[in-house]
Amino acid sequence: MPDAAPILLWFRRDLRLADHPALTAAVETGRPIIPVFINDEVVAGQGAAPRFRLGLSVGSLAQQLESKGSxxxxxxxxxxxxxxxxxxETGATSVYWSRAYDPITKDRDKALKAALKDDGITAQSFTGHLLFEPWTVExxxxxxxxxxxxxWRAVRNRDVPAPVPAPSKILAPTAWPASDNLGDWQLDKAMNRGAAVLGPHCTVGEAAANDRLGAFIEDRVASYADQRDFPAVNGTSGLSENLTxxxxxxxxxxxxxxxSFRRGADQAEIFLKELVWREFAYHLAFHTPHITTANWRPEWDAFPWNTDESTAEVTAWKQGRTGIPFVDAAMRQMYVTGVMHNRARMIVASYLTKNLMSRWQIGERWFADCLIDWDPASNAMGWQWVAxxxxxxxxxxxxxNPVTQLEKFDRDGRYQKQWIxxxxxQPTETALSYFDAIPRSWGLSPDDRYPxxxxxxxxxxxxxxxxxxxREKPAN
Structure with missing residues (x-):
């Protein structure tokens, strides 16, 4: 019967079961559901660290689904x-997925939805990646x-539907189609030896993400505004990799x-503002997609930034060997953990685009290869904001000024000692891990002198x- 035909539920950047509108809608139909993850050109186009982290998340989701009989x-x-x-293969008549808003994925989805509808298939997308759909905030x-x-002022008091719990059971089809083996995809291959260093620093899966949020709300959100700028302090939520x-x-x-805010934790509002900053990035990527690749303000196209990634200065920046401790500590933190403290990201980006006069796209692409919490909208907007x-x-x-910034936000030198x-x-274990994570071709050793x-x-x-x-002077 047509209403008993399976639904293909296409998972992408929504690797969870709770508060998943597409999954909820599929379950409510009462029809069998076939969850699918596709390693397509969008996945293949991701950098080494994001693709490695994605593979861990896919594996975790697979285990979750098995616990639901799926x-x-x-x-x-x-x-x-x-x-x-x-x-x-399955007789499915519908495909459900969560919407994406970055230009590459959005263009793929638009063409795909049109093609499926031409095939007579119900192709339906749902919200889930953002709080507010970009076209609803004007x-x-x-x-x-x-x-x-x-x-922020416009959305601060907007109603956001309460999260929906994960379904207790997901109806399985009478027969399952064949599946690839996740290990055969080798999503960690481009990481080389860095995967073994970075892996233990990842907090993977829906359960771990919810535990992380709970610990942040319980222990740190009340002091979030006071602590979040100090890179050696565990003062942030750490949820960026999970949201990604x-x-x-x-x-x-x-x-x-x-x-938490209503219970008296006033500084929780700063955390809420950070969530809307992420929304702002995606709204801009939706309305002005060129922000992810080109100067949002075209008048900057003629600015005399260095465009050569092979210069000695850019190479030193990439290697965390600039001789500027805040910059170098931050870059090394990224190679060992896959993330970088937000204050450090601003310093690192400012040093590349302003002190080294190199175009922001060089840094944006490097972060896209090295960050496990890489996000196409937030990464591009963050780089352009600093540049x-x-x-x-x-x-x-x-x-x-990376020197005075370090004096202000790392007074006792804990951050630089942690990574340099x-x-x-007596260097710390985390600092030594940098030499295990980086490419051997760099030829660096803990015995090297600091530059x-x-x-x-x-x-x-x-x-x-x-x-x-x-640049500001008028032409003669």
Missing amino acids: KLILRLGDALQVLRNLIA TKTGGFYRVYTPM CGEISPATCWHAGWS GSGPDAAPYFRVF TEGFG SPIVTPEEGRMRALDAYAA
């Missing part, structure tokens, strides 16, 4: 062709927000934050300001 079907290939093959004049603060893979929904985080070329950007003449070996008689600054903050600041002033 199964995750893995397939490799073009998404449309894979879905068509599965439809032919200024008083009907446009989208180009500045963060007014958007969709192991927890933004609505779950939103309601937990508001609940000065994006919306609501930090002015170009605002150049973070050179100059310390002198490749560009001092003062020199870099003047170089940046001179270039900015020249």
Whole structure:
């Protein structure tokens, strides 16, 4: 019977069972559900660390589904062709998935939905990756927000539906289609030896994500505004990797934050603002998709940034060998753990784009290869915010001084000691792990001397300001 035909539930960046609108809608039909994950060109196009982390999340989801009497079907290939093959094999008449908003995925989904509908298949997408759909948040004049603060004010008191629990059971089909083996995909291959170093620092899966949120709300959200800028302090939620893979929904985080705020934890509002900052990034990626690859402000296209990734300065920046402790500690933290403290990200980005006068896309692409919490919208907007070329950007003449920033946010030197070996008689285990994570081709050793600054903050600041002033001068 047609109403007994299976539904293909296509998982992507929504690797959880709770508060999953597409899954909830599929369960409510009473029809069999075939969960699917496709290793297509979008997955293959991700960098080494994000793809490695995604593989861990897929494995965790597969175990969750088995506990519900279901199964995750893995397939490799073009998404449309894979879905068509599965439809032919299973008799499925519907495909459900959670919407995405970055330009690459959005374009794929648009073409795929049209093709499936032409095939006579019900192709339906659902919300789930954001709190607010981009087309539902408008200024008083009907446009989208180009500045963060007014958007925050506009959505602060909006109703967000309460999270929906995971279904107790997912109806299985009478027969399962064949599935690939996750290990055969080798999603960790590009990490090489770095996977063994980085893996233990990952907090993987829906249960772990919810535990992480609970611990943050219980222990740290009340002091979030006071502690979040200190990179050696466990003062943030750490949920970025889980939100990236969709192991927890933004609505779950939103309601937990508001609940804490209403109980008297005033600083929880800053956490809520950070969730809306993520929303802002996706709204901009939806309305102005060029933000992910090009200067959001076209007047910056002629700015004289260095575009050569092979220069000695850029190489030193990538290796965490600039001679600037805050920058180097941050880069090494990323290689060992797959994440970088947010304050450190701003310092690292400012040093590359302003002190070293290199274009932000160099850093954006490097982060896209090295971060397990890489996010196409947030990563691009963050880089453009620091570089000065994006919306609501930090002015170009605002150049973070990495020396004074370290003095302010790492007074006792714990952060730099945690990640830098050179100059310390008894280096920490985390600092030594950097040499196990990086490529052997770099030829670096804990016995190396710590380098002198490749560009001092003062020199870099003047170089940046001179270039900015020249840009502002009218042509003769």
